[in-house]
Amino acid sequence: MNTREMTTRIATGQGFIAALDQSGGSTPKALRGYGVEDSEWSGDDEMFAAIHAMRARVITSPCFASGKVIGAILFERTMDGLVGGQSTGDALKARGIVPFIKVDEGLADEADGVQLMKPMVKLAALLEKSVAAGMFGTKMRSVIKSANPGGIAAVVAQQFEVATQIIAAGLMPIIEPEYDITAADRAAGEAILLAEITKHLDALPEGQQVMLKLSIPATAGLYTLLARHPRVLRMVALSGGFSTDDACARLAQNPGMIASFSRGLLQDLRKGQSDDEFDTVLGKAIDQIASASV
Template structure:
């Protein structure tokens, strides 16, 4: 493990940028960015266009290590280059810590939740991640209902995979997202916290994880998780909240920083001039950074 990167993520004053839209969500991300589906004719061209978008964001002067601690990448982004360097190496040269999304998407809903699909090539992916200067990983499940058996299955699966990631020398971001539109969201969050604590309390002193969670209904509901010695950082996803609302909710949660995706890139457009693009990105980053470090 890179101790310099670990210290930045653990103690830095900033947030984690999420630029890890995968194959299924890429067309919508591009369309929102002003690149319609008829602008590319193959999957390869689609991924070329999304890499151009991510490159424009990452190389922007607004995308600085004073406010951005780390960035979550899609697997193809990890294997591509920015200015002659693999993306992870380029980010590291900017002082931004690279992470990698390793999950393969969601299984069908069962017991009120969606588990991760099997990650058949995890060991090979982790080996490549180590070669590409990646610090940690991220994997997502979704909780729709306060179903105790379902939530237990989600957390068990997440920590089972996290163990393998830690054994490979990387820090896993565990992301059991609670759907912000679900009924009894707060009850789901209570069950989730207790299941996570059971697993955290079974880890050794040398085992460290990060948690990426929906902003809780009750402010500071995850205080025990933030303060747990095995947790490097608790980060929050925007989950579909508009950026200003997400920022306001985030400010209420001491010790929790942002890891936004849609709320980060939503106002960017391929047709903006560099000046417009950089100014828009700068204002967005400043707002998210402020909500991450200045609490109510």
């Protein structure tokens, strides 16, 4: 797929974007969930080899190429690796799946009710590397924990500031200001977030677009108009800690949003499953998430 074909696939494809971008801090937990105990690996190289083997098994599963997965978000080491003798990006594109790369370097300490992204000192080099690897876009995550107008404004401003660098590099940015689903004031804070995102979208130059990755809102349909904004290529939802069933039920109440789930996609996969068992479990999750994304 070339850039035009990938743009069309993401803009109009029926399905969802898989999040396969667990990085160093979240990898041990992801491996435990998959049935790989800490004692089975030693050091970062073995840890990342184990998670890459899991991701490669997902990507090469026949059901992953069913057409219902239109994109996949990767961690840098996953992008650097091989799947079936191909680069991960090429392996995905051969299956009709558009590749994205996680570019943030983690979260700063909480201040004003939010966690901004840490300074992205490696961004320029990673963007150059990602273009060479055939990535279509990027993803970067901040977290909002309370309805603090100043904090929310800072999160959105930072996301859009970095997005301009990503667009200039020739990649499509996914902006992800996650709202903590356990926050008591989430409905009020999400209204502030909606206003801030709209303000920055309206200020984007003509011809530029971004993607949005947002927590499924407390008020169903809150973000529907964002999906129709001319500066938004596609709007996706994160599962945010909801179970697969709960996330899918909530997503189905939000027109204009499709899924970009990690836990909701992978939670029932285990290393010890036979290939047939693995494919059956993964296929069921894919079908459920794709149906909720229609």
